[in-house]
Every structure is written in structure tokens, then in C-alpha cells.
Amino acid sequence: MRHSTGTKDGAPDRPVAAGRDRDRDEAFIRAVYDKHGIVLLRVATGLLRGDIHRAQDLVQEAVLRAWRHADILDPEAEGIRPWLVTVLRNLVIDSLRARQARPPETVDTVLDEMPGPEHVERYLTGKVVREALGDLSLQHRELLVHIQYLDLSVAQTAQALGIPSGTVKSRTHLALKALRQALLKRGYTP
Numbered sequence: 001m002r003h004s005t006g007t008k009d010g011a012p013d014r015p016v017a018a019g020r021d022r023d024r025d026e027a028f029i030r031a032v033y034d035k036h037g038i039v040l041l042r043v044a045t046g047l048l049r050g051d052i053h054r055a056q057d058l059v060q061e062a063v064l065r066a067w068r069h070a071d072i073l074d075p076e077a078e079g080i081r082p083w084l085v086t087v088l089r090n091l092v093i094d095s096l097r098a099r100q101a102r103p104p105e106t107v108d109t110v111l112d113e114m115p116g117p118e119h120v121e122r123y124l125t126g127k128v129v130r131e132a133l134g135d136l137s138l139q140h141r142e143l144l145v146h147i148q149y150l151d152l153s154v155a156q157t158a159q160a161l162g163i164p165s166g167t168v169k170s171r172t173h174l175a176l177k178a179l180r181q182a183l184l185k186r187g188y189t190p
Contacts, residue, residue: 025067031075032063036084039150043085046145047092047138050130058095062088082160089142089161096138125188132182140175147172 040062044055065087066073066080073080133141146157147168154172158165183189 025070028070028075029063029067032066032080032084035075036081037063039081040084040088042149043145044088044092046133046149047089047141048095049134049141050127054095058088058091061091085160086162093138128183128186128188129179132179132186132188135182135185136175136178139171140178143168143171143175144179 037059040059041052041055044058045052048054048058062084066075066084073083133144136144142161143157146152146160147154152160154165154168158168161168163171
């Protein structure tokens with residue numbers, strides 16, 4: 001007997017068979033996280049201006065959506081990554097829209113350990129860059145995350161975002177220019 005459990009947002013869940021193979025489900029989820037988890041977390045964190053907790057939640061939701069399609073998706077294939085990034089991007093956009101009415105509560109991260117000045121310098125530089133990225137449009141942040149943080153090629157970024165390579169190049173140029181301005185506004189010289 002097959003039935004669908006459904007989800008809280010009304011989207012159909014993957015069909016559930018009586019006595020479904022939990023090991024297979026766990027192996028699928030583990031394979032997706034092992035192969036793509038770090039990349040997805042970097043993308044989400046970059047798009048969410050460093051909000052690691054929301055990023056983790058959205059990555060988890062993207063993996064859950066992949067699991068719902070486990071019968072047609074291969075977690076080991078490179079072709080799944082653009083699909084996952086697109087799903088994650090849409091989740092980020094939905095999350096940002098939902099939170100526009102109420103700004104997120106932010107708490108600065110406190111360093112538990114300070115091993116040396118180079119760690120503090122790297123942390124402060126990262127914080128300034130994350131804040132400057134926050135001044136950019138979502139479109140520009142997204143491009144810079146793909147090109148700079150994920151070290152994807154122009155062609156890979158174009159495929160992941162579904163835009164032409166020439167558009168990636170021109171938008172990346174504009175995004176870097178906007179980032180430089182945002183850094184200068186903060187007194188940081190790139």
C-alpha cells in the first residue's frame with residue numbers, strides 16, 4: 001500500500017511504501033550531504049550575509065526536497081548540484097521575502113578562543129566583507145558567492161543560475177565594483 005505523508009506547506013512528499021528501506025533513505029541523504037553539503041552551505045551563507053543558522057536550515061530543506069525525488073536523482077552525479085543550488089537559491093529568496101516584514105535578530109558572534117592576531121585579523125576582514133556583501137543586491141551577492149567563494153567557472157555559474165555566460169561576466173564586473181564601493185564606505189581598502 002502506497003501513500004503520501006505530505007508536508008506542512010501542502011507540497012506532496014515522496015510516496016511512502018509500507019516498510020520503506022530506511023537504510024536506502026539514510027544513504028541517499030548522507031551521500032547528498034557528503035558530496036554537496038559544504039558547497040550548499042557556502043552558497044546559503046553567502047546569500048544570507050553570513051547567517052549560518054538560517055543557511056543550515058535552508059540547506060536541510062533543500063536536501064529534504066532532493067530526498068523527495070530520490071527515485072530520479074543520483075546524489076553522486078555532478079548534474080544534481082545545479083539543481084540543488086537552484087532549489088536552495090529559491091528557498092533563500094523565499095526566506096528573505098518572508099523576513100522583510102520583520103528584520104532578523106542579530107547577535108555578534110563571540111570568539112571563544114583567540115589563538116593569535118592573524119586569526120583576529122582574518123575574522124575582522126571576513127566580518128567587514130560580509131557586511132559589505134550585505135549592501136549588494138541579492139543578484140550581485142549570488143554571483144560573487146558562485147565565482148569567488150565556490151570558485152566556479154563562468155560557465156558553471158551560468159549553468160547554476162540559468163543565465164548566459166556573458167551576463168555572468170558583466171554582472172560579476174558590476175558586483176565587484178559595488179563590493180569595492182561598499183568596502184571603501186566602511187574604510188576598508190581592498
